[in-house]
């Protein structure tokens with residue numbers, strides 16, 4: 065054991081010298097004692113965005129939390145080292161957030177995929193203990209076997225638990241149960257100092273709160289305890305169309321005010337024929353909606369609310385009646401309400417079907433200049449206008465999601481950044497501009513740069529005028545990050561000093577660029 069430790073330390077020293085040397089000599093798999101450190105792969109230097117490609121010098125495929133602890137402990141004990149480390153979940157970031165230029169990428173999916181359940185009795189909670197590299201789809205598949213499921217989701221399930229908890233994890237259930245970071249009971253984290261810490265709201269709470277929404281800056285989540293609820297067998301899935309933005313948002317706010325009846329609320333802008341069809345791949349109802357989209361110079365756009373009601377078939381509720389009670393209060397276009405019943409699994413996994421359809425058309429592995437923003441309720445109409453001034457409905461390829469969230473379902477002790485609550489509005493919106501840019505369809509370098517420039521303009525203008533904040537944020541400069549955090553910057557920076565003083569973790573976010581020998585705050 066002792067000998068193995070000494071070997072590991074000597075090997076790590078060789079590794080660091082090699083990474084810091086101008087002559088990188090990691091070209092073939094190397095034996096770093098018990099650590100599975102390998103030369104870099106193309107996967108480690110790319111992500112879903114396909115915008116940035118930063119190559120690390122090595123990849124760690126950890127077999128346990130201890131492997132990660134050994135690496136970080138060694139790096140943090142060696143102030144000469146300039147090596148940075150990024151955890152990589154499923155790599156579904158847009159702007160290189162899980163990349164580490166000339167550093168080490170820790171591939172979280174290599175951790176043994178452990179999922180253990182605790183099923184509580186009547187009146188007790190149920191939860192799952194899962195490793196940080198497990199994907200939500202795996203957790204869903206396993207938990208359904210026990211009739212259980214997490215309460216809060218993302219739209220797409222091929223993302224890792226550690227990756228979404230480092231951001232927030234939102235979807236149509238967030239209004240009711242809060243984001244995924246509000247549904248975690250406990251974490252195991254390897255800090256930037258290499259310490260393995262089990263933390264929760266009552267033990268090492270500051271690390272627990274720092275890591276949730278912490279953008280991978282304070283530690284690597286190796287295990288999480290996720291709250292579960294009884295899973296419904298089926299879901300009644302409803303879509304209703306609107307031709308007026310004010311009526312659309314009013315009805316969305318009505319729906320989120322009825323959490324006893326409604327289990328999921330989202331919505332999207334119907335910009336053109338393509339957006340109507342592509343968003344309907346997974347929705348198996350026969351939708352008879354063929355609106356007039358106007359002309360190029362005078363476009364007409366529509367909106368769709370999507371809501372869902374869980375069907376626990378053994379319980380004494382009639383979902384048809386529930387949908388009837390809800391929809392009677394809504395003001396959608398006449399006859400433009402469609403509903404269908406699907407299995408709970410198919411409902412949650414709906415984006416996979418869209419993925420498969422896009423893959424078959426060669427449109428999945430393209431550039432994704434996505435922009436997501438949290439918008440205060442008071443500014444949502446201005447945001448819509450700003451958005452429409454900066455996109456052309458006739459050539460927009462992708463989806464624009466808009467749906468309301470409720471502030472009091474978010475814990476402000478975590479690291480997540482929300483718009484300032486200047487007014488007393490409980491509601492805020494998330495807007496996701498989920499755009500594809502296909503080089504084979506004429507959108508190569510210049511076109512992509514122009515889309516990114518427009519998105520930056522939207523983000524900057526909405527930030528300055530209406531106090532909107534980016535979700536899954538990307539800021540090209542540290543000062544952009546200071547502005548992003550606003551009055552929360554000091555707490556975020558202080559947490560960095562405490563948990564990752566040598567600025568080893570999360571270089572791809574660009575929040576704490578590393579200068580020679582500098583420990584943050586020194």
Ligand code: FAD
Pocket residue numbers: 111112150151152153154155156157158161162163172196197217218219220223224225226227228230231232233234235279280281283284285286415536570572573
């Ligand atoms: P990665 O991209 O690998 O990593 C993201 C960040 O987290 C990086 O900074 C990385 O270093 C850090 N990180 C990764 N693992 C860990 C860990 N174990 N410990 C500490 N830090 C870690 N998001 C939503 O909230 N709601 C949605 O509905 C939603 N839908 C999406 C649909 C698609 C098709 C895609 C591509 C993305 C979607 N996202 C959504 C965004 C997604 O949640 C984020 O991109 C998330 O980061 C992806 O998780 P990942 O496992 O791919 O993380």
